[in-house]
Amino acid sequence: MEDTRTDSPLLEAINLTKRYEDGTLALDDVSFKVYPGEVYAMLGGNGAGKTTTINLFLNFIEPTSGEARVDGIVTHVDPLAAKSKLAYVSENVMLYPNFTALQNLDYFARLGGKTSYSKDDYRRVLTRVGLEEEAHDRRLKGFSKGMRQKCGIAIAILKDAPAILLDEPTSGLDPKAGLEFTRLLQSLRDEGRAILMSTHDIFRAKDISNTVGIMNRGKIVMQKTSAELEGVDLEQIYVEYMAGYMDDAGVAAEEVA
Amino acid sequence: MLKLIIEKELREILGSTKFVVTFSVCATLILIAFYVGGRSYDVSRSDYEAAVAENVKQMAGLTDWGRIDHRVFLEPQPLGALVTGIANDIGRTTEVRTRGELNSENSRFNEDPLFAVFRFLDLEFIFGIVLSLFAILFGYDAINGEKERGTLRLSFANAVPRDKYILGKLAGSFLALSVPLLIPILIGCLLLPILGVPMESGDWQRLAMIIACGYLYLGVFLALSIFISAMTEHSSSSFLLLLVVWIIAVLIVPRTAVLVSGRAVDVPTMDEINFEKNRISDQLRREDDSKLRAYWSENPQTGTETRDQMMTRFRNYWSELADAREQEVRALSARLSEDRRNRERVQQRIALGISRISPTSVFSLAATDLAGTSLELQQQYQDQVSQYRDDYTRFIEEKTGGSGGFWFSGGSTDEAEEEPIDPYELPVFEFDAPTAATLVSKSLLDLGLLTIFNIVFFVGAFVAFLRYDVR
Ligand SMILES: Nc1ncnc2c1ncn2[C@@H]1O[C@H](COP(=O)(O)OP(=O)(O)OP(=O)(O)O)[C@@H](O)[C@H]1O
Numbered sequence A: 001m002e003d004t005r006t007d008s009p010l011l012e013a014i015n016l017t018k019r020y021e022d023g024t025l026a027l028d029d030v031s032f033k034v035y036p037g038e039v040y041a042m043l044g045g046n047g048a049g050k051t052t053t054i055n056l057f058l059n060f061i062e063p064t065s066g067e068a069r070v071d072g073i074v075t076h077v078d079p080l081a082a083k084s085k086l087a088y089v090s091e092n093v094m095l096y097p098n099f100t101a102l103q104n105l106d107y108f109a110r111l112g113g114k115t116s117y118s119k120d121d122y123r124r125v126l127t128r129v130g131l132e133e134e135a136h137d138r139r140l141k142g143f144s145k146g147m148r149q150k151c152g153i154a155i156a157i158l159k160d161a162p163a164i165l166l167d168e169p170t171s172g173l174d175p176k177a178g179l180e181f182t183r184l185l186q187s188l189r190d191e192g193r194a195i196l197m198s199t200h201d202i203f204r205a206k207d208i209s210n211t212v213g214i215m216n217r218g219k220i221v222m223q224k225t226s227a228e229l230e231g232v233d234l235e236q237i238y239v240e241y242m243a244g245y246m247d248d249a250g251v252a253a254e255e256v257a
Numbered sequence B: 001m002l003k004l005i006i007e008k009e010l011r012e013i014l015g016s017t018k019f020v021v022t023f024s025v026c027a028t029l030i031l032i033a034f035y036v037g038g039r040s041y042d043v044s045r046s047d048y049e050a051a052v053a054e055n056v057k058q059m060a061g062l063t064d065w066g067r068i069d070h071r072v073f074l075e076p077q078p079l080g081a082l083v084t085g086i087a088n089d090i091g092r093t094t095e096v097r098t099r100g101e102l103n104s105e106n107s108r109f110n111e112d113p114l115f116a117v118f119r120f121l122d123l124e125f126i127f128g129i130v131l132s133l134f135a136i137l138f139g140y141d142a143i144n145g146e147k148e149r150g151t152l153r154l155s156f157a158n159a160v161p162r163d164k165y166i167l168g169k170l171a172g173s174f175l176a177l178s179v180p181l182l183i184p185i186l187i188g189c190l191l192l193p194i195l196g197v198p199m200e201s202g203d204w205q206r207l208a209m210i211i212a213c214g215y216l217y218l219g220v221f222l223a224l225s226i227f228i229s230a231m232t233e234h235s236s237s238s239f240l241l242l243l244v245v246w247i248i249a250v251l252i253v254p255r256t257a258v259l260v261s262g263r264a265v266d267v268p269t270m271d272e273i274n275f276e277k278n279r280i281s282d283q284l285r286r287e288d289d290s291k292l293r294a295y296w297s298e299n300p301q302t303g304t305e306t307r308d309q310m311m312t313r314f315r316n317y318w319s320e321l322a323d324a325r326e327q328e329v330r331a332l333s334a335r336l337s338e339d340r341r342n343r344e345r346v347q348q349r350i351a352l353g354i355s356r357i358s359p360t361s362v363f364s365l366a367a368t369d370l371a372g373t374s375l376e377l378q379q380q381y382q383d384q385v386s387q388y389r390d391d392y393t394r395f396i397e398e399k400t401g402g403s404g405g406f407w408f409s410g411g412s413t414d415e416a417e418e419e420p421i422d423p424y425e426l427p428v429f430e431f432d433a434p435t436a437a438t439l440v441s442k443s444l445l446d447l448g449l450l451t452i453f454n455i456v457f458f459v460g461a462f463v464a465f466l467r468y469d470v471r
């Protein structure tokens, strides 16, 4: 685990803990850092706490203890400043059904503080995320999940934020679009953005991320850099972690460490 | 930011099929309200003029002022056609006699039951029902619907201040609903002069205020809808809740208020009062009869008197008694009526007070106050008629030499002068409607209440949204 960088992380979770009102401990003392030009992939089963982590960065919920920071700004202290540095794509992108793709892009770009884009800019980005030309001026009503996801990604790109939060961004994308998305992610990373992504897609995670964290029941149970994962069968490890953690958390953790 | 959110709200509402459909319905109903109002004013006006002419005509050829059958009529008011209030319920025709009760009859509904059925087409009713439903239809899912659709989450992933967002939402949806409604309203206003409604500047001013009240009323339900939308998890539950509120506010409260006040204050019916009056007047008559008999036996014909002289003496005594009795009965009648009126006033005040918990009632009261067709119209009309009756009585007494058409007067002496009367000599009755300023000042309480409703729900929506879980 490297922590020798001198520049500061764009996204940082510090002992982040969240207990919901009903007592569920969704996050338990989670810490990680994402530097500019890096992708951090959160792997984990359903209910592991991935969405909760992202919600904390967006200040949709307040942490029980610990803090989430965006470019040094504590999100629950100054949420507006933090959010102005964040772009976000949700698990299931939902946009205004009565607006066309372009109108949705225009609205959300302006909401994100970007007022100088032209229609051509929107079309270019939509093409970049792989949405066919003919759909640009169609209302969102008839869009498939994957098409909506592409619009969501386009909106995140348009915001031009230094940090990007992606909650299972590839869910609903066909293989071709998935591949295009991977390329897109790489180019965003190479532009120097910090990307935090939750995913169930182990292969893609290994492909493009600098760091992979495996989450289980609100804890990060394993965290490895791409270098450390070189030649390692991540799927094997993941499944073992999941299984092991469920049977006997202690033993499984020992074995891999 | 605020402008962007307002713009988006406008575009989202105006671009929806739901809006196109509901707006068409509302616009049609509003236009119909203006049209029917204009037409019905026209009809009432011709009826009124015909009735006035007929009243004069039927006196033609009469020779005795004491025997005329005189009626006065309530002139239709231009705004009464749009906001009928009680204008159609009260009697518009009053037979004026020098003695006895003044009873108004021939209400519009009596004459033309179809109007009772179609009263819903008046502007006040259409505003009351349609604007509230319109607001609910677009406000019920303003917040929780966006959450359900997932757009709230994406919006708040940006640096959007919540206060700006909710302000934009409230302002945007209000504009989206209110501005398009101006079109049918303005067309309707143009229709009025075309349909021959004589609108004067005071009338226009009041009509503008009625429309402003309508907008305040729309605002109340819109802010309430957004408030409830921000208080509930699902749009289905906010819709249901708002429907219940609507039924209570529009249908239940105004009726219950009348029931409750009816229980609280006992107002004798007109029949009870008439029964009491007849009873006492009968009693007085019996007393007079025995007095007359006593007079007869105590003051028989004296030796110096001719039979005619005795009859005159007797007749004078009778007349004296009758006059005294009439005076007593009138005083009693006035007392009973006054008492009833006071009780009625208390009852009305209670009913109106209770009903004011509903914005719909408040709107109705404001609109009818402004149109001059509130409950007070009946009183104003009756007061003016009874004042007129005094002039009329004086006039008739002058003409008939004091006995004012009493049955005992007249007789063979008049038969010599067979000259027909000139009905145009009669004092003219014209209903003197309160001035625009008076009516406006009467409506201020309810205008204020509508404003307060707006503020309360607006603040409610605002605060609820600041705490709203946008996930
Ligand atoms: N509002 C809430 N109230 C109570 N518990 C919650 C709430 N939201 C999430 N949880 C619980 O928190 C835990 C973590 O949920 P979270 O949504 O973060 O999981 P996830 O990793 O995103 O799962 P998935 O892969 O299914 O999206 C789960 O046990 C979930 O039941």
Ligand SMILES: [Mg+2]
Binding pocket: A050, A051, A052, A091, A167
């Ligand atoms: Mg999730």
